[in-house]
Amino acid sequence: MSFTCLVKITKQCSFVNPSRSINLLRECSRSLSSTAQDGNEIIVEKLSGKKEGITVLGLNRPAAKNAFSRSLVNRFTSILSDLAHDKHTRVVVLRSLTPGIFCAGADLKERLQMTPDEVSKFVSTLRSLLISIEQLPMPVIAAIDGVALGGGLEMALACDMRTAAEDVKLGLVETRLAILPGAGGTQRLPRLLNPALAKELIFTSRIFDGSAAKEMGIVNHVVYQNDTQDAAYAKAIELAKEIIPNGPVGVRMAKKAIDKGMQVDIATGYAIEEACYAQVIPTKDRVEGLKAFAEKRKPVYKGE
Template sequence: LGMAVLVGCRSFWQSFRVQSAHRQSACRLAAAFFSRRYVLSNRVVLCPRLNGHGAVTRYYSSDSKDDLRVRYLDGEDSGIVVVGINRPKAKNAISKNLVKMMFEAVEDIKKNKKVRSVILCSLVPGIFCAGADLKERAKMHQSEVGPFVSKARALITELGSLPVPTIAAIDGAALGGGLEMALACDIRISSNTAKMGLVETKLAIIPGAGGTQRLPRVIGVSLAKELIFAARVVDGTQAQQMGLVSHSVEQNDSGDAAYLRALELSREINPQGPIAIRMAKLAINQGIEVSVVSGGVIPTKDRLEGLAAFKEKRQPQYKGE
Protein backbone atom coordinates (compact mmCIF):
# COMPACT_ATOMS: atom_id res chain seq x y z
CA LEU A 1 0.00 0.00 0.00
CA GLY A 2 2.89 2.29 0.81
CA MET A 3 4.32 1.84 -2.68
CA ALA A 4 1.12 2.99 -4.35
CA VAL A 5 1.90 6.66 -4.08
CA LEU A 6 5.07 6.00 -6.07
CA VAL A 7 3.26 5.35 -9.30
CA GLY A 8 4.58 6.75 -12.56
CA CYS A 9 3.55 4.19 -15.10
CA ARG A 10 6.22 4.07 -17.78
CA SER A 11 4.13 2.03 -20.18
CA PHE A 12 1.45 4.74 -20.16
CA TRP A 13 3.96 7.44 -20.98
CA GLN A 14 5.21 5.45 -23.95
CA SER A 15 1.74 6.07 -25.37
CA PHE A 16 1.01 9.53 -23.99
CA ARG A 17 4.43 11.19 -23.87
CA VAL A 18 4.47 14.94 -24.35
CA GLN A 19 6.28 15.55 -27.60
CA SER A 20 9.43 17.67 -27.62
CA ALA A 21 7.92 20.01 -30.18
CA HIS A 22 5.03 20.63 -27.78
CA ARG A 23 7.44 21.42 -24.97
CA GLN A 24 9.40 23.79 -27.19
CA SER A 25 6.23 25.69 -28.01
CA ALA A 26 5.18 25.97 -24.36
CA CYS A 27 5.51 29.77 -24.35
CA ARG A 28 3.11 30.11 -27.27
CA LEU A 29 0.65 27.62 -25.80
CA ALA A 30 0.21 29.39 -22.47
CA ALA A 31 0.85 33.02 -23.32
CA ALA A 32 -2.91 33.57 -23.51
CA PHE A 33 -3.21 33.72 -19.74
CA PHE A 34 0.19 33.48 -18.14
CA SER A 35 3.05 35.91 -17.89
CA ARG A 36 5.98 33.51 -18.01
CA ARG A 37 9.71 33.43 -17.65
CA TYR A 38 11.71 30.61 -19.19
CA VAL A 39 15.15 29.64 -18.02
CA LEU A 40 16.71 27.74 -20.90
CA SER A 41 20.47 27.20 -21.19
CA ASN A 42 21.05 29.93 -18.59
CA ARG A 43 19.12 32.38 -20.76
CA VAL A 44 15.95 34.11 -19.58
CA VAL A 45 13.23 34.63 -22.16
CA LEU A 46 10.29 36.84 -21.31
CA CYS A 47 6.88 36.19 -22.82
CA PRO A 48 4.44 39.09 -23.09
CA ARG A 49 2.30 39.75 -20.06
CA LEU A 50 -1.36 40.17 -20.82
CA ASN A 51 -3.62 42.52 -18.94
CA GLY A 52 -6.37 41.25 -16.67
CA HIS A 53 -6.74 39.57 -13.32
CA GLY A 54 -5.74 36.00 -12.68
CA ALA A 55 -2.43 36.12 -14.52
CA VAL A 56 0.15 33.83 -12.98
CA THR A 57 3.86 33.80 -13.65
CA ARG A 58 5.11 30.52 -15.09
CA TYR A 59 8.69 29.60 -14.40
CA TYR A 60 10.45 26.90 -16.43
CA SER A 61 13.63 26.12 -14.58
CA SER A 62 15.69 23.14 -13.50
CA ASP A 63 16.22 24.81 -10.13
CA SER A 64 14.40 22.83 -7.42
CA LYS A 65 13.20 26.04 -5.76
CA ASP A 66 10.96 26.54 -8.79
CA ASP A 67 9.25 23.14 -8.44
CA LEU A 68 6.19 24.89 -7.04
CA ARG A 69 5.01 28.42 -7.69
CA VAL A 70 2.37 29.92 -5.41
CA ARG A 71 0.59 33.13 -6.36
CA TYR A 72 -1.82 35.05 -4.15
CA LEU A 73 -3.93 36.98 -6.63
CA ASP A 74 -4.87 40.57 -5.95
CA GLY A 75 -7.32 43.21 -7.03
CA GLU A 76 -10.76 41.84 -7.80
CA ASP A 77 -9.30 38.33 -7.48
CA SER A 78 -7.94 38.90 -3.99
CA GLY A 79 -8.52 35.76 -1.93
CA ILE A 80 -7.73 33.35 -4.76
CA VAL A 81 -4.50 31.38 -4.42
CA VAL A 82 -3.03 29.58 -7.44
CA VAL A 83 -0.70 26.71 -6.62
CA GLY A 84 1.22 25.69 -9.74
CA ILE A 85 3.32 22.55 -10.05
CA ASN A 86 6.38 23.20 -12.19
CA ARG A 87 8.66 20.23 -12.91
CA PRO A 88 8.68 20.12 -16.73
CA LYS A 89 11.58 17.67 -17.09
CA ALA A 90 9.95 15.21 -14.68
CA LYS A 91 6.35 15.55 -15.94
CA ASN A 92 5.49 17.15 -12.58
CA ALA A 93 6.26 13.88 -10.81
CA ILE A 94 6.00 13.93 -7.03
CA SER A 95 9.46 14.35 -5.52
CA LYS A 96 10.75 14.88 -1.98
CA ASN A 97 11.28 18.56 -2.70
CA LEU A 98 7.82 19.00 -4.24
CA VAL A 99 6.21 17.36 -1.21
CA LYS A 100 8.17 19.66 1.10
CA MET A 101 7.21 22.77 -0.86
CA MET A 102 3.54 21.77 -1.08
CA PHE A 103 3.42 21.16 2.67
CA GLU A 104 4.78 24.66 3.24
CA ALA A 105 2.24 26.15 0.81
CA VAL A 106 -0.66 24.31 2.46
CA GLU A 107 0.44 25.46 5.91
CA ASP A 108 0.65 29.08 4.75
CA ILE A 109 -2.82 28.87 3.21
CA LYS A 110 -4.28 27.37 6.39
CA LYS A 111 -2.95 30.27 8.46
CA ASN A 112 -4.19 32.98 6.10
CA LYS A 113 -7.77 33.93 6.91
CA LYS A 114 -8.01 36.08 3.79
CA VAL A 115 -7.79 33.06 1.46
CA ARG A 116 -11.18 32.17 0.00
CA SER A 117 -10.35 29.53 -2.61
CA VAL A 118 -7.38 27.60 -3.97
CA ILE A 119 -6.69 26.46 -7.53
CA LEU A 120 -4.23 23.58 -7.92
CA CYS A 121 -2.87 23.50 -11.46
CA SER A 122 0.17 22.73 -13.56
CA LEU A 123 2.57 25.21 -15.09
CA VAL A 124 3.69 22.59 -17.61
CA PRO A 125 1.58 22.27 -20.78
CA GLY A 126 0.02 18.85 -21.32
CA ILE A 127 0.75 17.56 -17.81
CA PHE A 128 -1.02 17.79 -14.47
CA CYS A 129 1.01 15.24 -12.50
CA ALA A 130 2.42 11.90 -13.67
CA GLY A 131 2.55 10.29 -10.24
CA ALA A 132 5.71 9.75 -8.24
CA ASP A 133 9.23 10.48 -9.37
CA LEU A 134 10.49 6.96 -9.99
CA LYS A 135 13.96 8.16 -10.97
CA GLU A 136 14.35 9.81 -7.60
CA ARG A 137 12.81 6.78 -5.92
CA ALA A 138 15.43 4.51 -7.48
CA LYS A 139 18.19 6.58 -5.89
CA MET A 140 16.66 6.54 -2.41
CA HIS A 141 18.14 4.44 0.36
CA GLN A 142 15.67 1.85 1.59
CA SER A 143 15.44 3.68 4.92
CA GLU A 144 14.18 6.81 3.11
CA VAL A 145 11.32 5.16 1.29
CA GLY A 146 8.93 4.64 4.20
CA PRO A 147 9.16 8.19 5.57
CA PHE A 148 8.78 9.66 2.08
CA VAL A 149 5.69 7.61 1.30
CA SER A 150 4.14 8.54 4.64
CA LYS A 151 4.83 12.23 4.08
CA ALA A 152 3.43 12.15 0.54
CA ARG A 153 0.29 10.45 1.82
CA ALA A 154 0.01 12.99 4.64
CA LEU A 155 0.36 15.85 2.14
CA ILE A 156 -2.63 14.66 0.13
CA THR A 157 -4.62 14.30 3.35
CA GLU A 158 -3.68 17.85 4.37
CA LEU A 159 -4.67 19.14 0.94
CA GLY A 160 -8.07 17.52 1.41
CA SER A 161 -8.38 19.11 4.85
CA LEU A 162 -7.85 22.71 3.77
CA PRO A 163 -10.73 24.76 5.21
CA VAL A 164 -11.42 26.65 1.96
CA PRO A 165 -12.73 25.35 -1.38
CA THR A 166 -10.04 23.73 -3.51
CA ILE A 167 -10.27 23.27 -7.27
CA ALA A 168 -8.02 21.01 -9.33
CA ALA A 169 -7.54 22.37 -12.85
CA ILE A 170 -6.52 19.33 -14.92
CA ASP A 171 -5.21 20.55 -18.26
CA GLY A 172 -3.11 17.43 -18.88
CA ALA A 173 -2.38 13.90 -17.70
CA ALA A 174 -3.16 13.10 -14.05
CA LEU A 175 -2.00 9.59 -13.18
CA GLY A 176 -1.60 7.59 -10.00
CA GLY A 177 -0.63 9.94 -7.19
CA GLY A 178 -1.37 12.87 -9.49
CA LEU A 179 -5.02 11.88 -9.75
CA GLU A 180 -5.11 11.13 -6.02
CA MET A 181 -3.98 14.70 -5.44
CA ALA A 182 -6.82 15.96 -7.64
CA LEU A 183 -9.29 13.68 -5.86
CA ALA A 184 -8.34 15.34 -2.57
CA CYS A 185 -9.63 18.65 -3.95
CA ASP A 186 -13.27 19.62 -3.55
CA ILE A 187 -13.89 20.15 -7.26
CA ARG A 188 -12.13 18.90 -10.39
CA ILE A 189 -12.25 20.61 -13.77
CA SER A 190 -10.51 19.11 -16.78
CA SER A 191 -9.91 19.81 -20.43
CA ASN A 192 -11.57 17.33 -22.75
CA THR A 193 -8.16 16.02 -23.84
CA ALA A 194 -6.76 15.45 -20.34
CA LYS A 195 -5.95 11.86 -19.37
CA MET A 196 -6.78 10.50 -15.91
CA GLY A 197 -6.38 7.17 -14.19
CA LEU A 198 -5.29 5.24 -11.11
CA VAL A 199 -2.91 2.94 -12.97
CA GLU A 200 -1.18 1.37 -9.97
CA THR A 201 -2.25 -2.20 -10.69
CA LYS A 202 -0.06 -2.13 -13.80
CA LEU A 203 2.86 -2.09 -11.36
CA ALA A 204 1.29 -4.80 -9.18
CA ILE A 205 0.45 -2.29 -6.42
CA ILE A 206 -2.67 -0.37 -5.40
CA PRO A 207 -3.47 3.34 -4.96
CA GLY A 208 -2.04 4.19 -1.55
CA ALA A 209 -2.71 7.89 -1.04
CA GLY A 210 -6.46 7.78 -0.59
CA GLY A 211 -7.48 6.78 -4.11
CA THR A 212 -9.22 3.58 -3.03
CA GLN A 213 -11.38 5.62 -0.64
CA ARG A 214 -11.91 8.86 -2.53
CA LEU A 215 -12.60 7.51 -6.03
CA PRO A 216 -15.57 5.32 -4.90
CA ARG A 217 -17.04 8.27 -3.03
CA VAL A 218 -16.83 10.39 -6.16
CA ILE A 219 -18.01 8.00 -8.88
CA GLY A 220 -19.49 5.05 -6.98
CA VAL A 221 -18.06 1.76 -5.76
CA SER A 222 -18.65 -0.44 -8.79
CA LEU A 223 -17.26 1.97 -11.36
CA ALA A 224 -14.28 2.82 -9.14
CA LYS A 225 -13.45 -0.86 -8.87
CA GLU A 226 -13.65 -1.22 -12.64
CA LEU A 227 -11.25 1.66 -13.25
CA ILE A 228 -8.77 0.54 -10.60
CA PHE A 229 -8.90 -3.17 -11.49
CA ALA A 230 -8.34 -2.42 -15.18
CA ALA A 231 -5.85 0.45 -14.59
CA ARG A 232 -7.99 2.32 -17.10
CA VAL A 233 -7.15 5.81 -18.32
CA VAL A 234 -10.05 8.05 -19.36
CA ASP A 235 -10.15 11.41 -21.09
CA GLY A 236 -11.86 14.54 -19.81
CA THR A 237 -15.13 13.90 -21.61
CA GLN A 238 -15.42 10.38 -20.18
CA ALA A 239 -14.39 11.67 -16.75
CA GLN A 240 -17.28 14.14 -16.74
CA GLN A 241 -19.76 11.51 -17.84
CA MET A 242 -18.86 9.33 -14.86
CA GLY A 243 -18.70 12.24 -12.41
CA LEU A 244 -14.94 12.14 -11.89
CA VAL A 245 -14.77 15.82 -12.90
CA SER A 246 -17.49 18.44 -12.55
CA HIS A 247 -16.73 20.14 -15.85
CA SER A 248 -14.90 19.07 -19.00
CA VAL A 249 -14.05 22.01 -21.22
CA GLU A 250 -12.71 22.00 -24.75
CA GLN A 251 -8.99 22.57 -24.70
CA ASN A 252 -7.83 25.81 -26.28
CA ASP A 253 -4.72 26.71 -28.24
CA SER A 254 -3.05 27.97 -25.06
CA GLY A 255 -3.54 24.69 -23.21
CA ASP A 256 -5.14 26.38 -20.19
CA ALA A 257 -8.89 25.81 -20.64
CA ALA A 258 -9.38 23.96 -17.34
CA TYR A 259 -7.48 26.64 -15.44
CA LEU A 260 -9.60 29.41 -16.94
CA ARG A 261 -12.81 27.57 -16.00
CA ALA A 262 -11.44 27.03 -12.48
CA LEU A 263 -10.70 30.74 -12.23
CA GLU A 264 -14.28 31.53 -13.25
CA LEU A 265 -15.56 29.23 -10.53
CA SER A 266 -13.28 30.79 -7.91
CA ARG A 267 -14.68 34.17 -8.91
CA GLU A 268 -18.19 32.83 -8.27
CA ILE A 269 -17.17 31.59 -4.82
CA ASN A 270 -15.25 34.71 -3.73
CA PRO A 271 -18.20 37.08 -3.07
CA GLN A 272 -19.95 34.61 -0.76
CA GLY A 273 -19.64 34.69 3.04
CA PRO A 274 -16.17 33.26 3.84
CA ILE A 275 -17.12 31.76 7.21
CA ALA A 276 -20.30 30.27 5.73
CA ILE A 277 -18.25 28.64 2.94
CA ARG A 278 -15.78 27.16 5.44
CA MET A 279 -18.61 25.88 7.61
CA ALA A 280 -20.41 24.41 4.61
CA LYS A 281 -17.27 22.55 3.56
CA LEU A 282 -16.76 21.22 7.07
CA ALA A 283 -20.39 20.13 7.31
CA ILE A 284 -20.29 18.34 3.96
CA ASN A 285 -16.93 16.65 4.57
CA GLN A 286 -17.67 15.44 8.06
CA GLY A 287 -21.38 14.81 7.65
CA ILE A 288 -22.25 17.12 10.52
CA GLU A 289 -25.91 16.82 11.47
CA VAL A 290 -27.40 20.03 12.78
CA SER A 291 -30.91 21.31 13.15
CA VAL A 292 -32.34 23.82 10.74
CA VAL A 293 -32.18 26.52 13.43
CA SER A 294 -28.60 25.90 14.59
CA GLY A 295 -27.36 25.33 11.06
CA GLY A 296 -28.91 28.49 9.67
CA VAL A 297 -27.94 31.00 12.33
CA ILE A 298 -24.24 31.91 12.42
CA PRO A 299 -23.39 34.70 14.90
CA THR A 300 -20.88 36.60 12.78
CA LYS A 301 -20.42 40.15 11.50
CA ASP A 302 -20.70 38.80 7.97
CA ARG A 303 -24.16 37.45 8.77
CA LEU A 304 -25.31 40.89 9.89
CA GLU A 305 -23.74 42.45 6.79
CA GLY A 306 -25.56 39.94 4.58
CA LEU A 307 -28.90 40.76 6.16
CA ALA A 308 -28.25 44.49 5.89
CA ALA A 309 -27.21 44.21 2.24
CA PHE A 310 -30.33 42.22 1.42
CA LYS A 311 -32.53 44.82 3.10
CA GLU A 312 -30.72 47.67 1.33
CA LYS A 313 -30.70 45.86 -2.03
CA ARG A 314 -26.92 46.06 -2.50
CA GLN A 315 -23.98 43.69 -2.80
CA PRO A 316 -22.67 42.54 0.62
CA GLN A 317 -19.08 43.36 1.58
CA TYR A 318 -17.92 40.33 3.54
CA LYS A 319 -14.73 40.49 5.58
CA GLY A 320 -14.56 36.96 6.97
CA GLU A 321 -15.46 38.11 10.48
Protein backbone atom coordinates in the same frame (compact mmCIF):
# COMPACT_ATOMS: atom_id res chain seq x y z
CA MET B 1 24.44 38.29 -9.82
CA SER B 2 25.73 36.44 -12.89
CA PHE B 3 29.21 37.04 -14.32
CA THR B 4 27.70 38.07 -17.68
CA CYS B 5 25.64 40.78 -16.04
CA LEU B 6 28.62 42.11 -14.14
CA VAL B 7 30.68 42.27 -17.34
CA LYS B 8 27.94 44.22 -19.13
CA ILE B 9 27.60 46.70 -16.29
CA THR B 10 31.36 47.13 -15.96
CA LYS B 11 31.66 47.94 -19.66
CA GLN B 12 28.86 50.46 -19.47
CA CYS B 13 30.35 52.10 -16.41
CA SER B 14 33.67 52.41 -18.22
CA PHE B 15 31.91 54.61 -20.75
CA VAL B 16 30.42 56.70 -17.92
CA ASN B 17 26.83 55.87 -18.77
CA PRO B 18 25.12 55.55 -15.38
CA SER B 19 21.60 55.53 -16.85
CA ARG B 20 22.41 52.57 -19.05
CA SER B 21 24.09 50.82 -16.15
CA ILE B 22 20.99 51.18 -14.00
CA ASN B 23 18.84 49.77 -16.81
CA LEU B 24 21.19 46.81 -17.12
CA LEU B 25 21.01 46.21 -13.39
CA ARG B 26 17.24 46.10 -13.65
CA GLU B 27 17.42 43.79 -16.68
CA CYS B 28 19.74 41.41 -14.88
CA SER B 29 17.57 41.53 -11.78
CA ARG B 30 14.51 40.53 -13.83
CA SER B 31 16.49 37.77 -15.50
CA LEU B 32 17.74 36.39 -12.22
CA SER B 33 14.25 36.65 -10.71
CA SER B 34 12.83 34.68 -13.64
CA THR B 35 15.55 32.06 -13.31
CA ALA B 36 14.91 31.73 -9.59
CA GLN B 37 11.21 31.33 -10.25
CA ASP B 38 11.84 28.64 -12.83
CA GLY B 39 13.73 26.75 -10.12
CA ASN B 40 10.74 26.73 -7.77
CA GLU B 41 8.78 23.50 -7.99
CA ILE B 42 5.58 25.24 -6.89
CA ILE B 43 4.79 28.85 -7.75
CA VAL B 44 2.34 30.64 -5.44
CA GLU B 45 0.35 33.48 -7.01
CA LYS B 46 -2.21 35.60 -5.19
CA LEU B 47 -4.56 37.14 -7.74
CA SER B 48 -5.84 40.71 -7.51
CA GLY B 49 -8.63 42.91 -8.82
CA LYS B 50 -11.87 41.03 -9.44
CA LYS B 51 -9.96 37.81 -8.68
CA GLU B 52 -8.73 38.94 -5.27
CA GLY B 53 -9.11 36.14 -2.76
CA ILE B 54 -7.95 33.46 -5.21
CA THR B 55 -4.57 31.86 -4.56
CA VAL B 56 -3.10 29.81 -7.41
CA LEU B 57 -0.61 27.02 -6.77
CA GLY B 58 1.30 26.22 -9.96
CA LEU B 59 3.18 22.93 -10.23
CA ASN B 60 6.48 23.74 -11.91
CA ARG B 61 8.72 20.69 -12.29
CA PRO B 62 8.69 20.25 -16.09
CA ALA B 63 11.78 18.05 -16.41
CA ALA B 64 10.07 15.37 -14.28
CA LYS B 65 6.50 15.99 -15.47
CA ASN B 66 5.61 17.45 -12.05
CA ALA B 67 6.22 14.06 -10.44
CA PHE B 68 6.25 13.91 -6.65
CA SER B 69 9.81 14.01 -5.35
CA ARG B 70 10.93 14.48 -1.76
CA SER B 71 11.73 18.13 -2.43
CA LEU B 72 8.37 18.85 -4.10
CA VAL B 73 6.45 17.18 -1.28
CA ASN B 74 8.39 19.13 1.35
CA ARG B 75 7.84 22.43 -0.45
CA PHE B 76 4.15 21.68 -0.97
CA THR B 77 3.68 20.76 2.70
CA SER B 78 5.18 24.06 3.80
CA ILE B 79 2.93 26.05 1.45
CA LEU B 80 -0.21 24.26 2.65
CA SER B 81 0.73 24.90 6.27
CA ASP B 82 0.78 28.63 5.54
CA LEU B 83 -2.43 28.53 3.50
CA ALA B 84 -4.34 26.78 6.26
CA HIS B 85 -4.01 29.96 8.36
CA ASP B 86 -4.47 32.47 5.53
CA LYS B 87 -7.75 34.32 6.10
CA HIS B 88 -7.30 36.37 2.92
CA THR B 89 -7.45 33.33 0.64
CA ARG B 90 -11.04 32.36 -0.13
CA VAL B 91 -10.41 29.83 -2.91
CA VAL B 92 -7.31 27.85 -3.92
CA VAL B 93 -6.78 26.79 -7.53
CA LEU B 94 -4.25 24.03 -8.16
CA ARG B 95 -2.84 23.93 -11.68
CA SER B 96 0.24 22.94 -13.67
CA LEU B 97 2.66 25.37 -15.30
CA THR B 98 3.99 22.53 -17.47
CA PRO B 99 2.09 22.27 -20.80
CA GLY B 100 0.45 18.88 -21.38
CA ILE B 101 1.10 17.61 -17.85
CA PHE B 102 -0.85 18.05 -14.63
CA CYS B 103 1.10 15.53 -12.57
CA ALA B 104 2.57 12.18 -13.60
CA GLY B 105 2.42 10.78 -10.07
CA ALA B 106 5.42 9.53 -8.16
CA ASP B 107 8.98 10.22 -9.28
CA LEU B 108 9.80 6.63 -10.23
CA LYS B 109 13.48 7.36 -10.85
CA GLU B 110 13.83 8.61 -7.31
CA ARG B 111 11.61 5.80 -6.01
CA LEU B 112 13.89 3.19 -7.59
CA GLN B 113 16.76 4.38 -5.40
CA MET B 114 14.76 4.06 -2.17
CA THR B 115 14.87 1.18 0.28
CA PRO B 116 11.55 -0.49 1.20
CA ASP B 117 11.49 1.45 4.47
CA GLU B 118 12.11 4.72 2.64
CA VAL B 119 9.31 3.94 0.19
CA SER B 120 6.90 3.26 3.05
CA LYS B 121 7.82 6.52 4.77
CA PHE B 122 7.57 8.54 1.54
CA VAL B 123 4.14 7.16 0.63
CA SER B 124 2.93 7.95 4.14
CA THR B 125 4.26 11.51 3.78
CA LEU B 126 2.58 11.88 0.38
CA ARG B 127 -0.70 10.60 1.80
CA SER B 128 -0.45 13.19 4.58
CA LEU B 129 0.20 15.90 1.98
CA LEU B 130 -2.97 15.06 0.06
CA ILE B 131 -4.95 14.94 3.30
CA SER B 132 -3.64 18.46 3.99
CA ILE B 133 -5.03 19.57 0.61
CA GLU B 134 -8.35 17.94 1.44
CA GLN B 135 -8.48 19.58 4.86
CA LEU B 136 -7.69 23.15 3.81
CA PRO B 137 -10.50 25.27 5.27
CA MET B 138 -11.31 27.00 1.97
CA PRO B 139 -12.50 25.37 -1.29
CA VAL B 140 -9.78 23.91 -3.52
CA ILE B 141 -10.25 23.48 -7.28
CA ALA B 142 -7.97 21.31 -9.42
CA ALA B 143 -7.52 22.57 -12.99
CA ILE B 144 -6.48 19.55 -15.07
CA ASP B 145 -5.08 20.78 -18.38
CA GLY B 146 -2.71 17.86 -18.82
CA VAL B 147 -2.05 14.22 -17.99
CA ALA B 148 -2.98 13.23 -14.42
CA LEU B 149 -1.96 9.67 -13.62
CA GLY B 150 -1.46 7.76 -10.39
CA GLY B 151 -0.64 10.19 -7.60
CA GLY B 152 -1.48 13.06 -9.94
CA LEU B 153 -5.11 11.98 -10.13
CA GLU B 154 -5.08 11.17 -6.41
CA MET B 155 -4.05 14.78 -5.77
CA ALA B 156 -6.89 16.05 -7.94
CA LEU B 157 -9.32 13.80 -6.06
CA ALA B 158 -8.17 15.41 -2.80
CA CYS B 159 -9.49 18.75 -4.07
CA ASP B 160 -13.10 19.81 -3.57
CA MET B 161 -13.83 20.28 -7.26
CA ARG B 162 -12.15 19.51 -10.57
CA THR B 163 -12.19 21.00 -14.06
CA ALA B 164 -10.58 19.16 -16.97
CA ALA B 165 -9.84 19.59 -20.65
CA GLU B 166 -11.82 17.09 -22.71
CA ASP B 167 -8.81 15.27 -24.14
CA VAL B 168 -6.56 14.98 -21.08
CA LYS B 169 -5.60 11.50 -19.88
CA LEU B 170 -6.42 10.43 -16.35
CA GLY B 171 -6.21 7.21 -14.39
CA LEU B 172 -5.17 5.43 -11.23
CA VAL B 173 -2.60 3.19 -12.89
CA GLU B 174 -0.67 1.90 -9.89
CA THR B 175 -1.63 -1.77 -10.30
CA ARG B 176 0.39 -1.77 -13.55
CA LEU B 177 3.43 -1.38 -11.30
CA ALA B 178 2.26 -4.12 -8.94
CA ILE B 179 1.25 -1.61 -6.26
CA LEU B 180 -1.99 0.22 -5.44
CA PRO B 181 -3.10 3.85 -5.15
CA GLY B 182 -1.56 4.60 -1.77
CA ALA B 183 -2.13 8.34 -1.30
CA GLY B 184 -5.85 8.07 -0.63
CA GLY B 185 -7.04 6.99 -4.08
CA THR B 186 -8.60 3.72 -2.88
CA GLN B 187 -10.69 5.72 -0.40
CA ARG B 188 -11.65 8.87 -2.30
CA LEU B 189 -12.63 7.35 -5.65
CA PRO B 190 -15.19 4.86 -4.20
CA ARG B 191 -16.75 7.71 -2.21
CA LEU B 192 -17.05 9.74 -5.39
CA LEU B 193 -18.34 6.96 -7.66
CA ASN B 194 -20.22 3.71 -7.45
CA PRO B 195 -17.72 1.50 -5.53
CA ALA B 196 -17.95 -1.20 -8.21
CA LEU B 197 -16.97 1.31 -10.90
CA ALA B 198 -14.11 2.63 -8.76
CA LYS B 199 -12.86 -0.95 -8.35
CA GLU B 200 -13.02 -1.50 -12.10
CA LEU B 201 -10.96 1.61 -12.80
CA ILE B 202 -8.35 0.72 -10.17
CA PHE B 203 -8.12 -3.02 -10.88
CA THR B 204 -7.72 -2.46 -14.63
CA SER B 205 -5.48 0.63 -14.37
CA ARG B 206 -7.73 2.10 -17.03
CA ILE B 207 -6.78 5.43 -18.60
CA PHE B 208 -9.68 7.65 -19.65
CA ASP B 209 -10.13 11.17 -20.99
CA GLY B 210 -11.70 14.29 -19.55
CA SER B 211 -15.05 13.70 -21.25
CA ALA B 212 -15.32 10.22 -19.73
CA ALA B 213 -14.32 11.64 -16.35
CA LYS B 214 -17.23 14.09 -16.57
CA GLU B 215 -19.67 11.32 -17.49
CA MET B 216 -18.51 9.27 -14.51
CA GLY B 217 -18.73 12.24 -12.15
CA ILE B 218 -15.00 12.48 -11.43
CA VAL B 219 -14.77 16.09 -12.67
CA ASN B 220 -17.29 18.90 -12.29
CA HIS B 221 -16.68 20.54 -15.66
CA VAL B 222 -15.07 19.43 -18.91
CA VAL B 223 -13.92 22.07 -21.38
CA TYR B 224 -12.49 22.17 -24.87
CA GLN B 225 -8.74 22.73 -24.87
CA ASN B 226 -7.49 25.88 -26.56
CA ASP B 227 -4.26 27.10 -28.05
CA THR B 228 -2.91 28.34 -24.73
CA GLN B 229 -3.34 24.97 -23.05
CA ASP B 230 -5.16 26.45 -20.07
CA ALA B 231 -8.87 25.90 -20.74
CA ALA B 232 -9.43 23.97 -17.51
CA TYR B 233 -7.56 26.65 -15.57
CA ALA B 234 -9.75 29.37 -17.07
CA LYS B 235 -12.84 27.39 -16.07
CA ALA B 236 -11.47 26.89 -12.55
CA ILE B 237 -10.93 30.65 -12.19
CA GLU B 238 -14.46 31.25 -13.47
CA LEU B 239 -15.77 28.84 -10.83
CA ALA B 240 -13.63 30.45 -8.12
CA LYS B 241 -14.99 33.89 -9.04
CA GLU B 242 -18.50 32.61 -8.35
CA ILE B 243 -17.41 31.61 -4.84
CA ILE B 244 -15.39 34.62 -3.66
CA PRO B 245 -18.33 37.10 -3.36
CA ASN B 246 -20.00 34.81 -0.80
CA GLY B 247 -19.39 34.91 2.93
CA PRO B 248 -16.01 33.23 3.50
CA VAL B 249 -16.89 31.96 6.98
CA GLY B 250 -20.13 30.48 5.67
CA VAL B 251 -18.32 28.79 2.77
CA ARG B 252 -15.65 27.35 5.08
CA MET B 253 -18.25 26.07 7.54
CA ALA B 254 -20.29 24.56 4.69
CA LYS B 255 -17.19 22.71 3.50
CA LYS B 256 -16.52 21.45 7.01
CA ALA B 257 -20.11 20.32 7.51
CA ILE B 258 -20.12 18.42 4.19
CA ASP B 259 -16.72 16.78 4.63
CA LYS B 260 -17.26 15.75 8.24
CA GLY B 261 -20.87 14.74 7.66
CA MET B 262 -19.97 12.35 4.84
CA GLN B 263 -17.88 10.29 7.26
CA VAL B 264 -20.66 9.55 9.75
CA ASP B 265 -24.30 8.45 9.93
CA ILE B 266 -27.00 10.96 8.99
CA ALA B 267 -28.04 11.72 12.59
CA THR B 268 -24.46 12.60 13.53
CA GLY B 269 -24.25 14.58 10.32
CA TYR B 270 -27.17 16.76 11.43
CA ALA B 271 -25.34 17.45 14.70
CA ILE B 272 -22.21 18.44 12.79
CA GLU B 273 -24.26 20.78 10.60
CA GLU B 274 -25.79 22.37 13.70
CA ALA B 275 -22.37 22.89 15.26
CA CYS B 276 -21.05 24.49 12.07
CA TYR B 277 -24.10 26.76 11.80
CA ALA B 278 -23.57 27.87 15.38
CA GLN B 279 -20.18 29.24 14.36
CA VAL B 280 -21.63 31.58 11.72
CA ILE B 281 -24.39 33.07 13.92
CA PRO B 282 -22.14 35.48 15.89
CA THR B 283 -20.17 36.69 12.83
CA LYS B 284 -20.19 40.24 11.48
CA ASP B 285 -20.55 38.79 7.99
CA ARG B 286 -23.94 37.30 8.83
CA VAL B 287 -25.22 40.70 9.96
CA GLU B 288 -23.71 42.34 6.87
CA GLY B 289 -25.55 39.84 4.67
CA LEU B 290 -28.88 40.71 6.28
CA LYS B 291 -28.24 44.46 6.02
CA ALA B 292 -27.18 44.21 2.39
CA PHE B 293 -30.33 42.25 1.57
CA ALA B 294 -32.53 44.85 3.26
CA GLU B 295 -30.70 47.73 1.56
CA LYS B 296 -30.74 45.98 -1.83
CA ARG B 297 -26.97 46.16 -2.31
CA LYS B 298 -24.08 43.75 -2.64
CA PRO B 299 -22.68 42.64 0.72
CA VAL B 300 -19.08 43.40 1.61
CA TYR B 301 -17.80 40.41 3.55
CA LYS B 302 -14.57 40.52 5.54
CA GLY B 303 -14.43 37.00 6.92
CA GLU B 304 -15.28 38.18 10.42
